[in-house]
Structure formats: C-alpha cells, structure tokens
Amino acid sequence: MDILVFVCAAAMILCGALGVVTLRHPVHAALSLVLTLFGVAVLFVAQNAHFLAVAQVIVYAGAIVVLFLFVIMLLGVDRVEDLHAEPFKVQRPLAIVSGVALAGLLIAAVVASQHTNVAARGAGLPGVNPVRNDLHDGNIVALSKDLFSGHVLAFELTSVLLVIAVVATVLLARRSRGIDAAPTDGQAT
C-alpha cells in the first residue's frame, strides 16, 4: 500500500516538474506546478504529516500559484519568450549530459545506502522529537514546539526578512523619479 501511494505521488511530482520546464505556455507551466505541489502534499499525508499537507495545499497550491497566475495574466498570457537563441551551442547538450549524470549519481547513492538503517541510528539523537501520533493534533504540537523553542530566533528573524523583501520589491517596481535615469558614468565599467 505504502509503496503504491509513494509511486503515484512521485510520478505526479516528476510529471509536474517536467511540465513546468517543458511546457511553452506560462499558464500551463503554472498549472503543472500545482500538480507537483499536490504530489508533495500526498507524500506528507502518507507520512502522517497532516498539518504540513494542509499547509502545502493552502499556501503553495492555493495562494502562491494563484499569485503566479495573476502575474502571468497581468503581463499578458500570450507573451512567449524566445528560448531558441543560443550563444553557446554546446550548452544544451552539456546540460543534458550533466543532468543525466547527476541523476545517475543520486540513484547510485540511494541504492548504495538502502541497506543502512538510518532511522535506527538517528532516533537516539538528542535533536529528534518523534511525532506523537496518539494525539489528534500531535503534528501541530510538535511543529510549534520546534518553531518556538529550538528555532525561535530563525523563525522570528524571518519576519524581518519578509519586511525587507517587501522593501526590495517596492524599490524594484517603483517608477523612477527621474534622478536615477541620469546616465551613469564609467565609474565601474
């Protein structure tokens, strides 16, 4: 049963990811991203991480992809980038070769490691808090404990990062007030 769920979800994820890269139309690409994100959510459910699965669907598949679609619509659905211009002819074959090699490497590594019982060794470590499945919201408890004790500083500081991201975005999008349109000199050129 487990293996069946895993294979299906993994196939969803991979197909979605391939679609994002290969599909020409931006809307189609965004939609196949949804497929990937749903696949991940399924995997979360299979691991009993219900809260993460829900968050995944609501935040990623719901909010973020919708945002993507908005932006695509605003910029114009029919705009297609010409991706055929190739300054270096070798790039694409080289990328394919190295991609395949990397995939082979990953598979080899996983195959080589499959007989090592990782979980057994990891469980004894002090940093691991096994999720308590006897509580119906054990997920949330474990997650919040993690966020608000061990990782509280990183968690809190991420908020500053979000503010900065907003500042940077506003700056990028803001129309110039004429001053920065002045030609820059050759100071660093």
Added chain:
Amino acid sequence: MISALVASDFATPHVDYHALAPEIVLGVGICLLIVLDLFLAESRKWLVSTVAGLILLGAVLPVVTLGVIGSDVRSMFDGRYVIDNFSLVLKALFLLSGYVVVLMSSRDTEERTPYQGEYYTLLLTSIMGMVMMASARDLVSVFVALEFLSIPAYMLAAWRKRDSKSNEAGMKYFLLGVFASAVMLYGMSLLYGVTGSTRLVDIGQAVTGTDHLVGVQVLGIVFVIVGFAFKVSAVPFHTWAPDVYQGAPTPITAFLSVASKAAGFVALSLLVFLAFPAAKSVYEPFLWVLAAVTITVGNLLALKQKNIVRMLAYSSVSQGGFILMPLAVAGTGDARTSLRAVVVYLIIYAATNLGAFAVVMAVSRKTHSGEIASYGGLFNYAPGLAAVMTLFLASLAGIPPFGGWYAKFGAFKAVLEARTGAAYTLAVIAAVNTVVSAAYYITLMREMWMKPAPDGDESPVRVPRNLVAALVITGVATLAFGVLPGFSGYGAITGLAGAFGR
C-alpha cells in the same frame, strides 16, 4: 487535557538578551531606518548614512562588552545559537567592515541614487545575516542567515536600475545565488534525512567514519559544500563574480567581495569543523581540488584583466582559494591551526580589500574610468593614494610587513601542519601562485609609479572625508596586522565551541 500536556512539555526557551544584543540593535536599527527615511526631507537624506553608521557601531558595543566580560560560551536554543570567541571576532569583523562600506557609500549614494533609506536598510539587513551566521549552529539557522545576507545583496548588486551592467549583475547574482541555495538546501535535507537532526554537532556525531558513510551522506556533504562554494566564488563556481563585481556599485562590490565572502567561509568552517569532522575522507579531497583550482585559475584569469574591478574580482577569487587551503587539511592537520588561519585570513583580507576598493573609488572620481591604464601617473599627482594603494596591493601579494603576509603565513602553516604529500603539494602550488599573483598586483603598481598620466591631466584628486576615513581605518589595520599580528585576534580564537572534541 491537551493543554496540560503541552504545558508540561514545553519549556520556554532561555533567551540571553546580552548575547543577542548585536542582533537586537541591528533589528531595531533597520526598522528605525525605514521609518526615519519616511520622514526625512530629500535635502536631509544624508542623515540616513550617518544613522546607519551609528547603528553598526552601536551593534559593535555589545560585541565588545561580551568579549570583555567573559570567555565562557553562551549557548541558546538547545545549542542552536552560540556566542563564543569565534563568533564574537567574526561579528566584530562583519560590523566593522559594514561600517567601512557605509563610509565608502555615503558620498557615492548621495550623488547617484535617491533611494538612500532603502540602500542602507538593505545593507544593514545583509550585515545582520552575517552576524547571525557567525552564531548559527544548526542547518536551519545557517540557511536563514544565508538567505538573510543574500537577498538584500541581490538587490544591492542591481542598484543602478538604469545601468544594464548593474541589471546584469543583479540578475546573474540572483539566479546563480538561488541555484546555489537550492543545491545546498537539497544537500541539507539529505544530511537531515540521514542523521535525524539539524544541529551541526549532532550531524557531526552521526556522520562518523568512512565505514558508515553511506552514499547519501557523501552527496549531502558535497552538495552543501558546492552551495557555499558558489557563495565564496570558488572555481568552477566563480563565474558570476567578475560580472557582478563590475556591474554593482563599487561600495557594494567591496561589500560582496569581503563581507559576503567571509560569511560564506564562516558557514563553510562551521560545517567542516562541527558537522563533518569525521568525514574528512570526503570533504578533504574535494576542498583540496577546489582550493588548488581556485587559486590557480583565479590568478591566471586576473593576469589578463584590463579593468581594475575585474582584476580585483579575480584576485579575490584566488584569495578565496588561499582561505580554502586550511579547510582542505582541517581533518588531517591541526584543526585549531586551520580554524585560526581561516579567521585571520578573513580579517586581514577584509581590511586590505576594502581599502583597495576605497582607493578605486577615490581615483575613479577623477579619472571616471576603471581601466588599469588610467592609473598612470598617480604617484605624481596623488602620492598619498598611490602609497596606500601600494600598501594594499603589497598586502594582497603577501609582502611583509603588510598584513597579507601573516594571513598567507597562517594558511601555509596550517597546510604544512598536515604533513602529508597532498598537503606539501598544495603548499607548493600556493607558493608558486603567490608569485603569479604578485605579477598582476605589480602591474598596477607599475602603472601608478612608473607610467605617465594617460591624458596628461595631473590635477590633484579631491578625496572626500568619508573616503579618507575609510582609507585610514583600513590602511592602519592592514599595517598593524602585518607588524603586530597579535592584534588580529589570532590568539583569541582558542576554538570553536563544540568542535575539537569538546
């Protein structure tokens, strides 16, 4: 019942506010700066840079008090955030080099862009990420710190919005940076997957010895190192550096080549010394190759450059190789010596390189050119600038009595301490490269001292006061580290809390 369970389980994390004071000062300062910028009239925007400088100095204050009060290790959040001598020295380094960058910027931004508030806000945020990095002791904090320092930096690189070179810089930096983050994140998740913990110390205990080192662990280690290799622009992950350095505003270039790079090396050291100490058979050969290739390729490419910023960019690539050297022998050699060598190299390199960029800025105010050929005759019309530039270049080349020699000395010593054939080979490669690097530093010196001014214009250069201050700080530091290297904090780094079997 559930609430009772939770309450009994949850212990409020202990927060040592003194230890966190630098971060708090910076965080409050960033918000203050955003608000201040809103209410300042356009004519009084210069205040922003002053305030930004003061915030940075204010954040240095708790670092100093922490250093003075005690040498005991302050550990928070279950050992995920640690303040020890190592992190204090580096925090001071980041904050002070940030201050020098502010000094270098204030004149630059006044003349070039109206977005001063945002500029300094982003700069401070990036510095905050670095300050965090020095204390981060688990994968999550390391990653958040890395994003913290990178995201504002992408924006800063593209600061001159109408300049296509600057746009290219920002875009390239962003794309490659995000790619590197993704690779690193994948490596981190593999590491978490095989060890079951994000704390570096736990990972260090779980990743033990070759016999248990399964394929996934190897991949995790390699991916994480590759991610940071992008950050420190090690060859072959260096391709973004010259374009970004050339396109970004010069103070930002200085900032990226010094502070951002230092943060990458800090993270790399944390991983090598805390997370992978037992996996030396994996990371050592990998870093050995990275170091040797980085030094050599960086140097050879620097030899051909005609533009000073590109030359300094490749030079900084090659200098990065020297910093990788001690890490490449951290396991077989003396770990403490290696760690010291890295930190001292970072400190001395920061002073020297910031100074060199300050001179570039001062000279470009007159020549409006970045060509090396435009430095002709500098010794005649601006002997002071020529002399300090000579100081910085000699330091980069590693000529005593300027700081760089001590940095190189430390790197060589750490490598030779390993006493293996590979280590000796690396030392000889590096020694030969020192000579190659001297060749391009000397090209610039020759231009300044021995050639006439290309356009015959020998009017003196007017150097603004803030640049003078930056030059004095970096120049004095470079000289002092060379003559009395004891001040460079070498001795203070007695170890990395949790490393070296403690």
Added chain:
Amino acid sequence: MDVLRDQNWLLSLGTFLPLAGVVIMLFIPKRDEESAKLVALVTAIATVAVGAYTLVKFDYGQSAKLQFFTSHDWIRPIRATYTLGLDGISLPLYFLSMVITLLVIIYSWDHIPSPGNAKAFLMLMLVLQTGMAGTFVAQDLILFFVFFEVVLLPMYFMIGVWGGEQRQYASLKFFLYTMFGSALMLVSFIALFIVTKGNTAEGGSFAFSWFQAHGPEIAKTTAIWIFAGMFVGFAVKVPMFPFHTWLPDAHTQAPTQGSVILAAILLKLGTYGFVRIAIPFLPQAAVKWAPAIAVLACIGIIYGALGCLAQTDMKRLIAFSSVAHMGFVMLGIATLTPLGVNAAVFGMVAHGLITGMLFFLAGSVKERYHTLEIRRLSGMLKQIPRLGWILGFCAMASLGLPGLAGFWGEFPAIISSWNPAQALVGDGKLDLFRVLTVVAALGTVLAAGYLLWLYQRTAFGEPNPEFTSHGSGAHSLSAAANHGDDHGSDLHDVNTYEWIAWTPLLIAIVVFGVYPQLMFKVIDPAVTNLMRVFGK
C-alpha cells in the same frame, strides 16, 4: 646558547632609526628637496653613529657569542619572537650596510636621478636600510623573513622609477625572481618549524637557537627537501647560476645608488642566509647539497667571467663580475670549513666595498660621458685622471690583487676548496672539490683578464674625439646634454661629494687588504662556532 644582554636596546635603535627619519620626511613638502636631503643625511649619520657605538661596545673577545641580545614575545600564537643579536659574522655586514647607505645618501646630494623627487627616493633608501640592517641582526626566522622582504618593494621602486631605459622590465624581473624565491623559502621555513617542534600542537619556536639545537635532529630526506626550498630563496638573492639572470638587468637599469646598494648589501642577504640559516640549521642536508652548490658556484665563476668578456657596457660588465665574485663566496661556503666560510664572509664585505665602489664609478662615468659603452670610452686617464686612477685601483682590487681587500675573499676560498670538510671527504667528494679548486683558480685569471681589458680600453689611449672639445660634438646624446661645443662642464674630475662618498670605501679597501686580520679575528670565532657541527 651563550648570549650577552648588555645594552640590548642598541640594535633596535640602529635598525629602526632610519624609519624615524622616514616619518619626519613624510611631513616635508615635496618641493622642499633641501630639507628632505638634510633630514635623510642627518638620519643616516645618526644611524652610522649608532653603528659606530656598536662597534666600540662590541666585546671582541667574545665575538662568537650573540651580543646586545634582546628577545621578546612578538607573535605568541605562532611562537615567533622579536629576537635581535649580533655576533662576529653579523657585525661587519651590519655596519657596512649603515655606512653604504650614508655614502649613497651623500652621493645623492647632487645626483638625484631622473625623474627627481628626492623626498621619495631618499625615503625608500632609508626604508631599505632598515630592512638590510634588520636582516643581519634578526635572530628569529620570522623576523628575518620580514626584514628580508622589507627590502623588496623599495628596491623595486628604486629600479623601476629612477632606473634606465629598460627599467620596467628589469624591475619586474627582479621582483618576480625574488618573490618566487621567498615564497618557497617561507614554505620551507614553516616546514622546518613544524618538523622540529614534534607532534605537539603547541611548542617549538622560530628563534635561531631553537633550530640550531633541533635542526640537526630531523630526518635526512626531509632535511634535504627543506634545504631545497631555502636554497632557491637564497640562491635567487645571491644570485647563483642559474638564478642569476635578473641581476645584469637590474644592475644595468638601476640608478647608481640602487646598483651600489644592490651590489654592496642586497646580494649579501642571500649568502648571509646560507651561512646563518640554511647550513647550520640543516647540516646533514648541507653535506648533501654542498657539492651541487660548489659546482654551481664554479659555473657561476666561469660563466660570470666569460659573460664579462662579452659585454660592451661597463655597468653590465661589473654586474656580471658580481656573479663571478659571488661564485667565490658560495664556493667558500660550500666547503663547509671554517676557513671557507671565513673567506666567504670576508669576500662578502670586500665585494661590497669594491663592487659598490665600481658602481659609483660607473655612475659617475655615465654622468660625464652620457654613455657606458666601452668602445666609445677611452683615455680617461688623460681627460679625468683622478677618476681614471680610482677606476684602476678598484679594478685591481676587484681582480684580487694581493694587498687589497678582494684578495682575502678569493684566495682563502680557493685554498679551502682543496680541503673541504671531513663530512664531504667522507662522502667521497674530495676529488670533485679539488677539480673545482682548479676551475676557480682559472676564474681568477679570467677575472684579471676582463678587468684589465676593461681598464685598458677605457682609461688608456687618447680620449675619444667625440668627447673632447675639439671633437665633432655631434653625437646626439652629448649634443643634447650640452647644446653646443663645450664638454668641459660635464667632463669635470671627481667633485667634493664624490670624494666624501668614496674616500671611506677606498681607505677600507686598502686597510682590509693590508691587515685582513682586523676582520678575520672578528669573524673567525663566530664562524668556527657555527661550523662546529661539521667537525674539523
């Protein structure tokens, strides 16, 4: 090791006093050349005074011991110390460096080379002096390295800014060669430290005394490799064949002052390094390397001499003669005997005096004739007789005429190579050294040949009509310089500044030639002390 700690501030004062002058000169405006010269001169005189005081206070009865010894922590984490000390080997070189700097500054009073800027020129000279003096008194490997390298940049700028036509090429070559040598040298210094300190993480020291005690203990193969690194570093500086190619260029292109300092002092840093560091610290490796060094030294002697015979430029000829003379010094060192090393140290000082003097003369000839081409110079004895006679005197001294200083550097070196150290004889290298004795003796004949030939062509005969007032005067160089028919203004005989600068050197050449014991008795105990490890 026994040391004498009396007046231990003296060496620091003598070494860093020139830097005080540099700091003062920083505040003199560039246009005020007179003040700059004055400050430099006063500094140099004060430095020589300190040096003279050192000479007086030196305990000649115990010249094997380090005197005025001082030792402080410097860079504690790496065990480097600030250790200065002076024994019989260092003393002559230390004082020579001070005197040469003073004489050069006096000579510079009316000889600032183009493009001027006396302030910068003299500041570099004083920095150079600190580096040179420091190298001779440093008793710690790191301190030695720092002083050794301090010399590099000032010399580079001196050649590159104030040099001749090909100055940029020559200075770059000088810089890169030296840099290459010192990079490998640094690596081998660190390796030496790491090998001697054992497996403890902390411990060991960079002080010379530590290496003298523990250097001989290290494994032979390791020692040979470490010696190789040092060999490259020092051999470039000496310079030994095949690392010598920077020297003719640097000498020819350098301004007179630069050539004098280069010949008189800088080359000695390399040989001093062999005597003080490489050989006593790594005696087993030295025994293995000595035959190779001796062979290279003899190649240098012959090659330098043949090179001299092929030169058409007077300054370049003197430069090649340096290669030959340093070959004798290295041959003496390679014998690993007290006699050989005594001869080497004496040869270092004598070569400093004589070749320094020859470069002064070359500079003055160039100033007067605007050329150094040997075939265009002739009849100097008729035209400017005093300069001509001094040239003759120095040529005689340089070719090793008994009774002048040069003799006592070459002759004992050749003698000592007939009987090298017992360890070398035990290695079956006796025959090799005896062959080399013959080769080196041949070298002295060649030296006589090229120097006399030089002298004959330049000083004898009738003055070249080109340079007489009745001559065509059409040669572009002299015409441009004189703009007319009168060469008299340029062709003056030795002037006051030159007399002041040269007399001490000339006297020293005679005094040490007539009474070499004056120096040998200072050097010998220290040399014997260092060479004890080789027996005999």
